[in-house]
Each structure stands twice: as structure tokens, then as C-alpha cells.
Amino acid sequence: MVFSSPYFLFLYLPIVLLVYYLTPLKARNAVLLVFNLIFYAWGEPVYILIMFASIAIDYTHGMLVERCKRRGNDRAARRAVASSVIFNLALLFFFKYWAFVAGSLAAIGLPFMPRLGLSLPIGISFYTFQTMSYTIDVYRGDAGVQKNLINFGTFVTLFPQLIAGPIIKYKDLGDQIDHRPHSPEQFASGVQVFVVGLAKKVLLANNLGLLWDAYKALPAAELTTAGAWLGVAAFTFQLYFDFSGYSDMAVGLGRMLGFEFMRNFNYPYISRSITEFWRRWHISLGTWFREYLYIPLGGNRVSTPRLFFNLLVVWAATGIWHGASWNFLLWGLYFAALLILEKAFLLKLLDKLPALLRHLYTLFLVAVSWAIFAVEDFSQLGAYLKAMFGLAGGGLTDAAAWYYFRSFLPVLLISAVASTPLAARLWRRLPERSMRLLLPVLLLAGLVFSTAYLVDATYNPFLYFRF
Template identity: 50%
Template sequence: MVFSSLFFLFYFLPATLAIYFISPQKLKNIVLLIVSLFFYAWGEPVYICLILFSALVDYILGRLIEKYRRSQKSKWLLVSSLIVNIAVLAFFKYANFLIENINVIFGIELTYLNLPLPIGISFYTFQTMSYIIDVYRGRVTAQRSFISFAMYVTLFPQLIAGPIVRYELIESQMKERMINFAQFSDGVRFFIKGLGKKVLLANNIGLLWVEVESTALSELTLAMAWLGIIAFSFQIYFDFSGYSDMAIGLGKMFGFEFPRNFHYPYISRSIAEFWRRWHITLGSWFREYVYIPLGGNRKGPIRMYMNLLLVWMLTGFWHGASWNFIIWGLYFGILISLERAFLQKVLNYCHPIFQHFYFAFFILIGWVFFVFEDIKMGWQFLGVMFGIGENGLINPKFFYLLFANAILLFIAFVGSLPRPQFIENIVQRNTFIEAFIYFVILLFSTAYLAGASYNPFLYFRF
């Protein structure tokens, strides 16, 4: 089940809210646990056992780590938890990747497992790992109630694709949370805004990318290739940030305050700034639990660059079990290392327009590595983008696609920027205008979902 579906909007969510608000305070966590398991089971009922297993293991080990915190046992309990979590993630997400590479290297034919990837496994595994590490560090108190801990792990608003909500951020909210009208209204606004991003922008501009991607390489021109990857960059942004906004909005409706996951990343002037604005919770997770423990920048420049490359390789691998994701991660690791070494100092002397151009150029190239799991196809697409071969510059199909999608591209561009302050002031002063805008977004989103067959969710596989 996804948020951008009619069943979720008009059946699951209203029923869940009704049951939740009529339930007494002491039962609210168990209500959320039950509806979250139902939400998860809608797509993959067999993997309920897996997510509950992960929750049970880390619940028990968290209690034991706290009990033996002052002894050597706590370290071994921490290691045991990390091994279990990483092993489960590796088995379901990376086993076939390992088998494929063994077959290629040794010329054998090991059988693939062909197991479906458990939805959201990368997200909830990272959450339980951060919980265990924080218990070991003494930053949080081990949760006493298994019901409450299992609710945290399976909480449906952020289960499928984040944001990655670390336990310490909502520890107090799990015990007691009060919901007022302002918070609930704010949650509704976040949710409708995210729904509009996903349904009206990401889905529609994604059709442009599909059209370009499905074009035979011999018919693809330089201009079409750039137009296509620009369309994909907007699609993945509105797709993922829209889902994150919906998750944050749902969290508010149930009394939780989830962290922000996107902050207008396409206004960045460097690659490092982009990653401070894009998928913020993932970046902070890797910084807190991988980069800093490795030594960060405290052990000299060579060690720092090695740490950066390792973290970014892991970031890429986290996104998918394919070499293109590893290349994508290392690509950003190299760029950020260059910015740390000297490039950022050069950029600081440049005009902001050049800084934005630099960022846009390299981020679009990065999306090519990301979107093409077939590395050969990705390189061929890049070749067309840079005029390698005899594909030509422009053809009639480019003009057709450009003019047919010009308004949508303009709206996507404007939608990726912060709203001007004077518009913000007008909307905030006039609640009727604001309510009307959100009503129209909900109405058009619902109408689209009622008749559309194209409604992918790009981060579902991660």
C-alpha cells in the first residue's frame, strides 16, 4: 500500500484516524502497531515475521546492553546486534548481487535466490541499528515495552521510505503525545502538499522521462538526452520529497514530529550543499554512525578522504544492489573530496550563477549513473549527452516533447524553489486562500489517481 492510492486516502487513513482518536491514551501505541502491521501486510504479508523478528532481536539486545553497559558484555551484545541486522539486510538485498558477481568472476552458475526485497528493509534496519548504538552510547534509555518498540520499528508513516527517524528524536513522544488542532492541521497541509508533489508533478513529469528513456539510442539526440535527465531529476525529487512530506504530515496527525528530509536541494551551489539538503536523515545517519566513528576529519587529510570515499560508496550501495549505485556513490564521494581539497575555495570566488551551473551540471550527470542499472546503457546515454557519436543535436521529437511539457517543466522548476516571502505572507494572512489552494491540490490529485495508470514510487525498492 502506498500513500498515493485511493484506498489509502479514503479507506485506510480515515479508519485509522477514527480508531486512533477514540482509543484511550494507554492503547494508542498498540493501535498504531496493529494498523502499521496491516499496512505492511497489504503488500508483503510473509515479511511481517521478518520485521517483527528484527524488532524483537533489537528490543532484547537493547535491554541487555543497558543492563551490562559497564562491562565488556555490552560491546559483544552491540556487535551481535549489528551482525544480525547487517546479515538480514545483506541476505535479502545483496545476496543475488554477490551471487551474480561470483558467477562472473569464477565462471560458475550458482542459483539465484530470487527473493522479493522486503519493502522498507533499508529504512527500518537503519533505525533499529541507530537505536542499539545509541543505547550502547548511553544517549537513550532502552525501551521497556516491546509493544512500543515494535510500534517505533513498524510505524507506517515512515516505514516504507523514511525519513529515517532515530529513536532519540521521538523517545519522549512514544510515551506521551498530545495532539492539538494546530498540529493536526499542519499535518494535513504537509500531507496534501506531498500528495500534490507526488501525483501531479512527479508522475506527470516522469512520463516525459519514460518517453525519452524508451527512445531508441539511434534516435536520441543531444537535446533530448538533456531534456530527459532534467525530467528525471524533477521526477525523483518530487517523488521522494513528496513521500517524505506525506510521512511528516501523517506523523503530525498522530502526534509525532519527524525530522525534515529535504530542504530545497536544487538551489544548491555545490555538491556538498546538495547533500546537506537532500535526504537529510540518511546523510546524518551515515555521518553519525559511520563517518565520525571512522575518525571523520580528525586524523589527517588522507584518512579523511578515505573515510569520505568509503561512506559515499556505502551510501550508493545502500540505494541498491547494483554496480551503478556504487559508481554513483563514489562519483559523489570524489566530487565532495575535491570540494574539500580545493574546489570549494575556487567556487567561493565565482559568481552565484556559475556556482549554480556547476552544481546543476554535475548533479544531472550523477542522475544518469543512478537511473541506469545497466552501466553500458548509462555510458551510452552520457555519450549522447556530450555529443559523442552521430546522434545529432536536435530533431522534431525534441521540439514536440519540449512544447508539450513546457508548462509542466516550468511549474516543476518553480516548485523546486522556496516560495517568495511576499507570497508566503499573503497565504499565511488569508486562511481562506490557503484552504482553497490545498483543497484544489487534493481535488486534482484525487481526480488524477482515479484515472491514471502511471503511479510509480521510485524509492520503493530501497
């Protein structure tokens, strides 16, 4: 089940909210846990067993870490943390990377790992990172141990951000799991954020996805340079509005239930360096890797060679986190190289350039990265990158490129504006009375148009489902 579906919008969500608010405060986590499990089991009932295993393992390990720390046995506490981390990583490896490693070994003549043919559990990359943070936070003293199994299960399975983030660390949500406020103002704010996210996903991302799919499917001989850049532009906006829209819906749903989740995107396409871009894109993932991998490796308080090594490790992990394919590892290493260059000398040079050139520099490199990210087949990727750099089999342009450009120009322009703070700034300049009158009209229009699109269309992909 995805948020951008009529079943969720008009069946599951109303039932959840009705039952949740009719339930006494003390029992709401238990009710929410049941609905969380129903949400996950809707698509993959067998893999709900993974949820139970994650809850049981990390709950017991958290208790073990706390007991060892209380007794002054730090070595045993570290072993308990290590055991929890190994379990979570082993779970992630088995379901997400086993087939990838088996296939890669078989390709070089080492076919000793059987191919199991398992489907990927939805959202496993997100919730394994969340549960891993729990025992680490308890060990570090950043969070108290959760002794209530129902409350801990609610944290692990929380449906608003279960399958696509944002990645919530236990230390940021633990207090809210135990006690959280509920107010009409918070609920109304949640509805507003949710509808905005729904419109971004359905009205922008889905339409732009049609354009990207058309160009991704073209044979190399028919691909033009103009078409390749038009396709990448479509994917650049599709990915942003797909994922940020889903994150907005998660934040909105959280507020409807009394939770406050961290912001996952902060207008990344206005960045003026790759370093800034990664402070604005998928903030929860970047924060997780910084706190649980980059800083433990030494962060930037090390020698220059070691700093570059740390960046290489973190970005290789970031790349492969996104998918079990060589192109994702290449994508991560691509950003590692750019960030190393910026830290070495490039940022100082960029600071001397006009803001527009720095912005264009960032957009160009990010667009190239999305081609690497989106095309898993290396031969197809090579042809696509060649086309982007003027070596297209179909020449510079053709009639199809102009047709697609004219057809999708309105949604591309709207997407370009919507990916900047311009609309928000203009909105805040309106008189308060005008804002109060316009807001419900715009939200209703967004919901109606999104619903009409979902009812009428069969194309409703969700890119981060596979992660």
C-alpha cells in the same frame, strides 16, 4: 500500499485516524502497532515475519546492552551492540544484496552462490537502519532503553515513515513514542503538509516520469543530445518531487498522529556546491551515515589522506545502500570524488566565482549523477552519457525533442519554481487574512486534482519503493 493511492486516502487512513482518536491515550500505541502491521502486510504478508524478527532481536539486544552497562561490563555491552548490528546487516545483505553478489561472482566464473530469487522486502533499507540506531544509541547513552515491547514495536513499524523514511533515529523519537501531544493545530498542520506532498508526488513527479520513461526507453541510435538532457531534466525533478513529496506525506501523517519527524529535504537544487547539496538532499540518510559511520571512522579530525579514505568509504556505502547494482556504487564513488575535490581545493575556488556560476556548476554535476543513478545497464548508461556530452547517435536534436519540450514545458517550469523557496517566500508575504482564506481553497484543490489524477491514471510509480 502507497500513500498516493485511493485505497490509502479514502479507506485505510480514515479508519486509522477514527479508531486512533477514539482509543484512550494509554492504548494508542497498541492500536497503532496493529495498523502498522496491517499497512506492511497489505503488500507483503510473508515479510511481516521480518518485522517480528527485527522487533524481537533489537528489543532484547537493547535490554542486554542496558543491563551490561548498568553492571559496568562495557565489553559485553559492545558485543551486544555488535550482535545487533550484524543481525541487521545480515538481514539487509540476504534480501537485498545476495542476488547481486551471486550474479557478480557468476559473471567472473565463480558461480558458487545460488540465486534464490527472493523479492526485496519493501523499505528494508530504511527500517533496518532505524532499528540499528536503537542499540547504538542505548550503548552511547543517547537514548534510554525501551522496556515496553509494544512501544518498541510501534517505533520499528511506524507506518508513516516505515517504507521510505525519513530515517528516524530512536533517540529522536523515543520520547514521542512514550508521550506525545495531540492538538487540532498540529493535526491541521499535518493535513496541510500531507496534501502538499501528495500534489508534489501525483501532479508533478508522475507527469515528469512519463517524459523520463520515454527517453530512457529510446535506443541509443535514436537518442539526441537535446533529448538526453530533456530526459535527465525530467528525471531530476521527478526524483525530487517523488521522494520529497513522499517525505512530506510522512511528516504530515506523523503530525496527524502526534509525531514530529525531521525534515528530509531543504531545497537541494538551489545549492552552490556538491557539499551543500548533500546537506540539503535526503538529510536523514546523510545524518545517519555521519553519526554512525563517518564520525566513528574519525570524521574530519584526521589526516588528509585518512579524511579522503573516510569519505570514500561513506560514499561507497551510500551508493550501494540505494540499490544492489554496480551503477549505484559508481554513483556513490562519483560523489565521493567530487566531495574530495571540493574539500581539497575546489570549494576555495568556487567561493571566488559568482553565485550563478556556482549554482550552474552544481546543477550540471547533479544532473550527470542522476543519469548514473537512473540507468542500471552499463552499456545503456554509456550511450546515454555520450549523448549528454554531444556524442548522440541521433545527432543534436530532432522533432521529437521539440515536441516533448513544448508538451512538458509548463510542468517543467512549475517544477523549477516549486523546487526553490520562491513560492514559500511569496506566500509568507501575503496578508494573514488572505492566507487564511486561500489556504483551504488551495489544499482542497490539491486534494481534488490529485485524486482525479489517481482515479483516471494508471501510471503511479514510486521510485524509492525498491530501496
